[in-house]
Amino acid sequence: xxxxxxxxxxxxxxxxxxxxxxxxxxxxxxxxxxxxxxxxxxxxxxxxxxxxxxxxxxxxxxxxxxxxxxxxxxxxxxxxxxxxxxxxxxxxxxxxxxxxxxxxxxxxxxxxxxxxxxxxxxxxxxxxxxxxxxxxxxxxxxxxxxxxxxxxxxxxxxxxxxxxxxxxxxxxxxxxxxxxxxxxxxxxxxxxxxxxxxxxxxxxxxxxxxxxxxxxxxxxxxxxxxxxxxxxxxxxxxxxxxxxxxxxxxxxxxxxxxxxxxxxxxxxxxxxxxxxxxxxxxxxxxxxxxxxxxxxxxxxxxxxxxxxxxxxxxxxxxxxxxxxxxxxxxx
Amino acid sequence: xxxxxxxxxxxxxxxxxxxxxxxxxxxxxxxxxxxxxxxxxxxxxxxxxxxxxxxxxxxxxxxxxxxxxxxxxxxxxxxxxxxxxxxxxxxxxxxxxxxxxxxxxxxxxxxxxxxxxxxxxxxxxxxxxxxxxxxxxxxxxxxxxxxxxxxxxxxxxxxxxxxxxxxxxxxxxxxxxxxxxxxxxxxxxxxxxxxxxxxxxxxxxxxxxxxxxxxxxxxxxxxxxxxxxxxxxxxxxxxxxxxxxxxxxxxxxxxxxxxxxxxxxxxxxxxxxxxxxxxxxxxxxxxxxxxxxxxxxxxxxxxxxxxxxxxxxxxxxxxxxxxxxxx
Numbered sequence: 053x054x055x056x057x058x059x060x061x062x063x064x065x066x067x068x069x070x071x072x073x074x075x076x077x078x079x080x081x082x083x084x085x086x087x088x089x090x091x092x093x094x095x096x097x098x099x100x101x102x103x104x105x106x107x108x109x110x111x112x113x114x115x116x117x118x119x120x121x122x123x124x125x126x127x128x129x130x131x132x133x134x135x136x137x138x139x140x141x142x143x144x145x146x147x148x149x150x151x152x153x154x155x156x157x158x159x160x161x162x163x164x165x166x167x168x169x170x171x172x173x174x175x176x177x178x179x180x181x182x183x184x185x186x187x188x189x190x191x192x193x194x195x196x197x198x199x200x201x202x203x204x205x206x207x208x209x210x211x212x213x214x215x216x217x218x219x220x221x222x223x224x225x226x227x228x229x230x231x232x233x234x235x236x237x238x239x240x241x242x243x244x245x246x247x248x249x250x251x252x253x254x255x256x257x258x259x260x261x262x263x264x265x266x267x268x269x270x271x272x273x274x275x276x277x278x279x280x281x282x283x284x285x286x287x288x289x290x291x292x293x294x295x296x297x298x299x300x301x302x303x304x305x306x307x308x309x310x311x312x313x314x315x316x317x318x319x320x321x322x323x324x325x326x327x328x329x330x331x332x333x334x335x336x337x338x339x340x341x342x343x344x345x346x347x348x349x350x351x352x353x354x355x356x357x358x359x360x361x362x363x364x365x366x367x368x369x370x371x372x373x374x375x376x377x378x379x380x381x382x383x
Numbered sequence: 384x385x386x387x388x389x390x391x392x393x394x395x396x397x398x399x400x401x402x403x404x405x406x407x408x409x410x411x412x413x414x415x416x417x418x419x420x421x422x423x424x425x426x427x428x429x430x431x432x433x434x435x436x437x438x439x440x441x442x443x444x445x446x447x448x449x450x451x452x453x454x455x456x457x458x459x460x461x462x463x464x465x466x467x468x469x470x471x472x473x474x475x476x477x478x479x480x481x482x483x484x485x486x487x488x489x490x491x492x493x494x495x496x497x498x499x500x501x502x503x504x505x506x507x508x509x510x511x512x513x514x515x516x517x518x519x520x521x522x523x524x525x526x527x528x529x530x531x532x533x534x535x536x537x538x539x540x541x542x543x544x545x546x547x548x549x550x551x552x553x554x555x556x557x558x559x560x561x562x563x564x565x566x567x568x569x570x571x572x573x574x575x576x577x578x579x580x581x582x583x584x585x586x587x588x589x590x591x592x593x594x595x596x597x598x599x600x601x602x603x604x605x606x607x608x609x610x611x612x613x614x615x616x617x618x619x620x621x622x623x624x625x626x627x628x629x630x631x632x633x634x635x636x637x638x639x640x641x642x643x644x645x646x647x648x649x650x651x652x653x654x655x656x657x658x659x660x661x662x663x664x665x666x667x668x669x670x671x672x673x674x675x676x677x678x679x680x681x682x683x684x685x686x687x688x689x690x691x692x693x694x695x696x697x698x699x700x701x702x703x704x705x706x707x708x709x710x
Contacts, residue, residue, distance in 0.1 A: 089515050091441070091522060162695060166702045167657070168515055169439040173649045174698070177691030180646060188682055299642070304526050307519065346534035353526025357503055360520050364512075 060213070063220035067288050069329040070223035074281035076309045076321035077227075077234050081274035084315035084370070085238060087250040088271055089168060092175025094302035095182040096152045096275050100282020101292050102186060102193050104148040105202045108140060108287075119190035119197065127203050141205040145226075145283045152279030153272045155182075160271040165264055171271075179303070187294040198293030205287050219288050226284055230277060231318055237273070238318070246270050247316075300349060305332065308352050311359040314366025323368055328355070400673065410557045411675045417563045417632060419671025420570035424625030425644060426651035426663035427577060428618030434594035434658025435614045436504070438514040442525040443622060443648060448641030449528050450492045450623030451630040452536050457484040458543060468544075474561035476545040477631055485569075485627055492623035493616040499524060500615050525642070532638045540635040566628045573624055574664055577617060581660060586613045594658050646687050647674065650694035656704025665705060669693070 075093060082088040107124030126140040134140055159178055163170040186193055193199050210218045237243055248256040249263050257263050286292055296302070305328060313324020335351070336343050359366065429443045462468065462480045469478035503524065507517050550558045581587035586609065592600040593610045601607055629644070630636035651670045655662020673693055674686045681689075697704065 087513075087515060089518060162698055166698060169518065170653070170698060170702075172439065172441075172518065173646070173653065174691075174695065177646055177650075177687075177694060181688045181691055184685055184688055188684055300526070304522070307522065311519070344534060346530050346538075348530070349533060350527050350530030353523045353528075353530060356523030357520055357527065360512075360516060360523070361503065361506055364516075 056213070060216050063216040065329070065333055066220040067216060067223045068333075069326045070220070070227040071281055071285050071288065072306060072309055072325035072329055073227045073322040074230055074284065075278055075306045076313065076325045077230060077318055078274045078277035078281060079306055079310050080315060080318055080321040081234065081238075081246075081270055081277065084310060084317070084321065085243065085246045085250060086267060086270040087168070088164075088267065088274075089172040090175045090271070090274070091172050091303055091307070092177070092179035093278060093306050094297045094299055095175065095179030096156070096278035097282045097285070097302045098179075098182050098186060098294070098297040099152050099155055100148040100279035101286040101296075102199070102282075103151040103279070104144040104283030105199050105286045105292055106193060107147055108144050108203050109199065109201060118194065120194045120199070121191050138205050141287065144287070145280050148283035148286075149276040149279035152275040152282070156272050156275030157268070160268040164267045164271065179297075179299075183294050183297055193292070196293060196295075198291055200291045202286050202290040202292070204290065216288075223284055223288065226280070227322065230280065231322060234277070235318055242266075242269075300352065304356075305329075305352050308355045310366075311356050312366060314368040314370060316370030317366070317368050320366050320368035320370075324366065327367070328352075397669065400676065403676070408676075408679050410559055411679060412672060413557060413559045413563065415672030415675030416668065417567045417570075417671070418675055419668035420567050420574070421625050421629050421632070422644065422648050422651050422671050423574055423664045423667035424570055424621045424628070425648040426655070426667045427574065427660045428621045429648055430652045430655065430658055430660055430663040431590070431594075431614050432618050433652060435590060435597075435610065436508075436517075438504075438517040438521065439649070440618075441518060441522040441645065442499075442528060443618070444641035444643070444645030445525045445528040445532070446492065446496065446619065446622040446641065447626030447629065447644065448532055448636070448638060449495070450488050450626035451636045451640065452532055452541070452626075453491055453623065454481065454484045454488040454627040455536075455541055455543060455630065455636065457487055471546040471548065474548055474551070475565060476548050476560070476562055476634075477543060481543060481627070481631060485624055488623045488627055489620035493619040496615045496619035497612055500611065505611075525645075529638055529642065536638070538638060540637050542635050543631055545631075545634060560632075562632055566632050569624070570628060573621060577621065577660060580617070586610065590614060643687065646694075647671070647690040650690040650697075652704075653694050654697050654704055656707025659704065659706040662704055662706035 075097065078096075079090065079093060082090045106120075106122060108126040109123040110125050110128075111123040112118035112120055126144055127134065127138065130140045130143065155178070159171070159174050163174045187196055189195065190197070204215060204219075205222060206218065207215065238246070245256065245261050245266050248259070248261070249266055253263050256266075306325075309324035309328045310321055311324070312328055313322065314320025331351075332348060335348050336345075341347070425443055425447050429440055432438070432440045432443075458480045462484065467480055467483075469480050471478045503520055504517055507520055548561060550560050551564075552558055581591055589600065589605045589610045590613060592603075592605060593607060597607070600610075626636075626641065629640065633640075647670050648667070651666035652663050654666030654669060655664070670690050670693060674689050677686060677689045701707075
């Protein structure tokens, strides 16, 4: 492999790891900071990716016999507003996040008043329902044929061969911005209430905090971030079908990342995403049966159990002020 | 287990649904009942673990898959190896080996879950880990079982040895495979066995006491660790039997079979009320029949969404379940 090929491979790795980093931060808001058991990440992943794809893609061309009936064609619609730096991309990211937040709200309102396990089941159910809808309703997003031709962000700036290198940079920047924003939110009084709920709901209630309302807000915020992650995925890979969102690579592995990295710490969440995705990507080069995808499947589960048993705080444990050891003053 | 707790709304709802099905396609009711009995085997174990160990066991579905594959190996490798094959009996598609494999699989699966409990869940319990954390551990176990099943048995559908047989033709144009009757019967007998165990056996009574009030039962001298082992043995055996019966009735087994029925069995448990074995049975029958019946009107691939919708409706109307007590 030549140097360019290596660069492209590494870029592909960084894109995917950064996207997982975004999801890991989203899950960290749910589980790490609030204690919400969301095992339906795949649903938000799919909704985020598809909504961003559908509002940016060109309307179906009758000559190509497409099944989907709506394409928002956002890059054209926004026209002059794009300012030559493809502003539509950011509109699409926010839109994807908002759609996820809107889907998350009713689930949160129904289940969060009840036993804490119910949220997990409801999230799993909604993820399954979303997958079935995208699979069966071809008019919505081409069904099993999949959506292709999702527009590139800043696609004109580099040659198609090296586009992934540029996009890796973009994905890392988006991850960084999300990290800084979430860090700001989590160290705010609002974030401290979330942690108090996780530690002791009754104590939080006795201090006059509306526990239910905070949990709903946390679930919606996490879903919003997951929606952005889905959108970054859609424009990075530019092809989506319902099989992309199988539980292993869109729910389970994100749990493993958070457990390995350290739940309750956003730096840990990002580190976990890069480490676990690194292990996942490199083990495919192992010799013989060791590279079996089924053994790697097993490993994803094993890592969760091993971390819970032997290092429940993860590689980078939670700190009192949200991971900013050196940062004494308010940022 | 108080019948009075059931709202009349749900009784009317059930009668209305059943009537609709009878008019549409009566065979769906029969198939739905079988599906419900199979789900109940998974759901009863799930609800017992929920009631006694206080956590949702997300590995229950994959445990059923594992049970199905263990039966498959016993029949096609061990029994076939010692020359115990046996042709299909009477109107059924399967022979004695499958029937004989079920108790062996139940035993093996029980051992596996008890070992898993000792290795993983017990350590987390002794560390006073929250029930949610134990649920996540069970999710990890589910993923491990799934990976192992795929590694050992492959991703392609596997089949039990079977001979094709004619369906029974009943009045009203009902056509059902004879298998469904015997498999349904086996499931009902097992459920009945668990019911009698919980009702009359000493350890069954201990289990109910622990589910009801763990602290009180501990202080009255009940050995909680023995109760926990019994819980896992029952849960594992029922899951193994359920997985085998499911594989035989669907004529195939896939690694993803179990994960797919996790949602329906959780819905059954929530519908019946957490920790209530009778509730899990009733819930499973409602879920199974509704899922089958829905295929008369909507695309059959939406069946899991039907279970999900019923679960959400129940959470809105009566979150404690049909048999659950008010908090």
